[in-house]
């Protein structure tokens with residue numbers, strides 16, 4: 549073969565390879581499926597498919613537009629017996645919104661609020677993410693899906709400059725409830741500005757039906773001014789590094805799930821809360837005052853714990869919480885690291901209406917003159933010296949007493 553011809557052949561081969569590479573990049577998840585199923589070696593019997601459901605190449609999957617929801621709404625159950633290619637549109641938007649009464653903050657958001665929209669898919673689905681960064685953004689953004697498997701959770705594939713749109717795919721290999729968050733440096737600042745949300749990957753058989761579902765994500769915020777200081781408050785990097793949060797809130801804002809925005813249920817209903825913790829720093833001691841969690845899917849995984857009072861939700865983690873509401877009233881949702889609840893904003897409400905059940909809990913049955921137990925008689929007088937502590941100045945948090953009484957809701 550002549551030298552010139554050979555050179556031309558080599559050149560065209562490279563061009564061809566490059567083209568194929570680009571085409572195959574978009575189909576990578578499909579290309580990976582077959583080898584996994586076919587790679588059963590004699591010494592690895594556990595690679596056999598776990599279910600009868602066959603892996604379908606991604607280009608043969610039915611295409612579905614994801615139904616996504618802003619908190620506290622939850623997308624409807626998947627209700628499918630087969631995998632799909634689920635298309636999700638995400639847009640990062642930097643947006644000034646109310647943090648608390650009189651306090652504004654320039655949040656960095658997925659789809660315009662904190663948390664970002666909840667995404668619900670089925671184990672085995674392939675998720676195609678069309679990721680846009682709004683032209684008005686000041687910095688690039690991306691997304692790390694904890695529900696995905698692969699370097700950075702998709703961070704590099706979705707790294708997107710303002711005014712650009714990136715697309716990539718990942719396969720939901722494992723069921724569970726997972727955080728997604730921005731992972732552009734400084735990562736803590738992007739998360740600290742509110743860039744997180746939840747993906748629910750339903751197991752193939754689905755989840756048990758419940759009457760009410762809610763989407764809640766806790767987050768901690770760091771502002772130049774202290775809690776409640778009015779005006780537009782910028783992010784404070786020093787406080788963030790010291791983990792000295794000014795605000796700890798559910799769904800991005802003080803009062804996002806309280807008062808007029810309270811979650812609602814009826815006596816006798818079963819409730820499931822999908823609770824995430826965006827952090828960036830603090831671990832949540834998630835608790836609903838006056839309820840016991842019948843079930844907790846610990847850390848959003850398969851392990852189910854029962855009869856739980858408070859459940860830990862790590863920063864960058866989640867939990868699924870189920871309980872039946874037996875009695876009417878206002879049930880206050882808190883981070884039981886309790887100063888966060890009463891002084892930093894981590895307060896929500898589940899308001900339950902319906903028939904009273906005094907056999908479960910009565911109202912106060914009597915209120916009469918002091919009787920005592922006799923225990924005080926033996927105590928050294930003044931040993932404790934403890935007078936009743938003054939009620940904490942809760943005006944800053946705007947909170948009334950969630951335990952009821954005269955100042956109850």
Ligand SMILES: [Cu+2]
Pocket residue numbers: 656688689690730731732738743
């Ligand atoms: Cu970002």
